[in-house]
Amino acid sequence: MTKKWTIGIFIVIVIGIFAVPFLVNAGQPERDPEVSYDTPQINAMEVKQCIEPTEYMKESHMVLLDEWRNSVVRDGNYEYRSQSGQIYEMSLDETCLGCHSNQADFCDKCHEYSSVELYCWQCHGNVDTENPEATIITDDDVLFTEKA
Amino acid sequence: MKVVGPLIVVVLLAALAWCCTEYLHWYALFGIVIPYVAVVLLIVGLVVRIVRWARSAVPFRIPTTCGQQKSLPWIKQAKLDNPSSKAGVFGRMVLEVLTFRSLFRNNKVEKRDSKLGYTSAKWLFLGALLFHWSMLIIVIRHLRLALEPVPDFLVVLEQADGFLQVGLPLLYISDVLIVVGLVFLLARRLTIKKVRYISLSVDFFPLFLLLGIAISGIVMRYAFRVDIAGVKEVVLGLLTFHPVSPDQLSTILFVHLFLVCVLMVYFPWSKLMHAPGIFMSPTRNLANNSREVRHVNPWNYPVKVHTYAEYQEEYGEKMKSVGLPLDPEVVSTNG
Numbered sequence: 001m002t003k004k005w006t007i008g009i010f011i012v013i014v015i016g017i018f019a020v021p022f023l024v025n026a027g028q029p030e031r032d033p034e035v036s037y038d039t040p041q042i043n044a045m046e047v048k049q050c051i052e053p054t055e056y057m058k059e060s061h062m063v064l065l066d067e068w069r070n071s072v073v074r075d076g077n078y079e080y081r082s083q084s085g086q087i088y089e090m091s092l093d094e095t096c097l098g099c100h101s102n103q104a105d106f107c108d109k110c111h112e113y114s115s116v117e118l119y120c121w122q123c124h125g126n127v128d129t130e131n132p133e134a135t136i137i138t139d140d141d142v143l144f145t146e147k148a
Numbered sequence: 149m150k151v152v153g154p155l156i157v158v159v160l161l162a163a164l165a166w167c168c169t170e171y172l173h174w175y176a177l178f179g180i181v182i183p184y185v186a187v188v189l190l191i192v193g194l195v196v197r198i199v200r201w202a203r204s205a206v207p208f209r210i211p212t213t214c215g216q217q218k219s220l221p222w223i224k225q226a227k228l229d230n231p232s233s234k235a236g237v238f239g240r241m242v243l244e245v246l247t248f249r250s251l252f253r254n255n256k257v258e259k260r261d262s263k264l265g266y267t268s269a270k271w272l273f274l275g276a277l278l279f280h281w282s283m284l285i286i287v288i289r290h291l292r293l294a295l296e297p298v299p300d301f302l303v304v305l306e307q308a309d310g311f312l313q314v315g316l317p318l319l320y321i322s323d324v325l326i327v328v329g330l331v332f333l334l335a336r337r338l339t340i341k342k343v344r345y346i347s348l349s350v351d352f353f354p355l356f357l358l359l360g361i362a363i364s365g366i367v368m369r370y371a372f373r374v375d376i377a378g379v380k381e382v383v384l385g386l387l388t389f390h391p392v393s394p395d396q397l398s399t400i401l402f403v404h405l406f407l408v409c410v411l412m413v414y415f416p417w418s419k420l421m422h423a424p425g426i427f428m429s430p431t432r433n434l435a436n437n438s439r440e441v442r443h444v445n446p447w448n449y450p451v452k453v454h455t456y457a458e459y460q461e462e463y464g465e466k467m468k469s470v471g472l473p474l475d476p477e478v479v480s481t482n483g
Contacts, residue, residue: 010428015191015195018187018191032384058378060373065316114377115306116376117303
């Protein structure tokens with residue numbers, strides 16, 4: 001028979017593993033991300049409607065952006081026909097960020113909340129006001145230039 | 149049947165979750181009630197099984213180990229395989245849990261021409277490592293849904309897991325490896341005739357269930373998709389005991405979640421208990437120090453004995469009278 005306190009410690013550890021997520025969150029207030037739609041462009045809109053339904057955008061915006069990137073870079077096709085039949089320009093900077101110009105209060109909110117890292121801003125946006133050098137492409141960033 | 153049966157059960161369970169949420173809209177049941185019940189049953193089950201095991205008898209050391217035990221100073225001891233100290237036992241346990249050394253020693257008997265011989269068989273060890281480590285990383289990765297703010301180490305782990313930057317959302321390496329591992333472990337049971345013969349439906353059920361969980365999770369990430377921030381709100385609601393209605397979330401999430409709940413309820417009463425069981429395994433957690441320390445059976449009770457001295461004292465006169473020899477030492481010590 002194993003010593004009782006050894007088993008006691010073992011059981012405490014086993015329960016502890018499952019208790020940790022509960023204990024860490026105990027007494028914490030609601031911390032749901034609050035996404036802001038308060039930008040000049042959106043405020044100026046009569047019908048506040050994204051290019052696709054909100055549900056789809058929440059779940060699948062990354063797929064849309066991936067398709068846009070491939071379409072623009074590989075096929076040179078800039079036209080996106082939405083489910084409602086509208087034609088939009090496939091452009092993160094112009095179309096998406098045109099309205100959602102508040103990256104810190106829009107994109108980053110959910111992305112930080114769900115810990116999804118993105119590398120869009122390595123090229124796009126130029127919206128890091130605190131450290132502009134990090135996001136704006138300068139001549140230093142050009143690796144090589146094709147000879148004419 | 150022992151293969152198809154468990155497969156059908158898993159498919160039916162997944163279909164049940166799908167139908168009940170997609171068509172009957174029992175979101176609160178599948179998103180709140182069942183997860184709570186499953187966690188409680190898991191913890192209760194684990195404690196019951198551990199206490200039951202702890203009550204079983206382990207009177208003596210079980211030195212069923214490989215390697216040289218501690219002996220004379222000039223004989224080299226295999227300290228990790230045959231430890232005589234607590235530190236050695238700790239080392240053996242850590243290596244066993246993290247690297248599955250017992251599986252590494254797996255052998256198979258082979259007949260080549262007319263000779264019978266043993267060769268090493270490492271595939272089980274590799275398949276097990278692949279599955280268990282992927283599983284661990286995936287479980288840890290899921291903590292991002294339970295912790296707010298997300299700790300840095302989780303961000304680093306996730307970046308490392310997705311560093312191939314394939315597709316969008318980024319492909320997780322562990323997602324691929326866990327499926328490879330599980331399919332291999334399944335294929336092993338199906339294709340090796342001897343293993344298939346000794347495999348039971350309870351060997352196949354966990355494999356299908358884990359495959360179901362992995363595939364539903366992968367499909368949720370890459371095909372059907374779910375609002376991750378919404379999922380996290382529901383998870384944090386559950387963890388703070390202020391449940392949020394999960395009815396906005398995609399059906400595939402409930403399939404994934406329900407299969408995980410089934411796993412949690414099934415876990416304590418199945419072979420999957422080898423996870424806590426390894427720590428309680430006497431062949432792994434006891435030092436082989438039987439030659440240094442006398443291990444007395446802990447439930448030895450005082451036995452009533454009748455020594456020869458007492459016997460001779462009682463019958464000495466009668467023995468003497470019939471000419472039986474007496475033990476002079478006993479006579480002298482007894483006076």
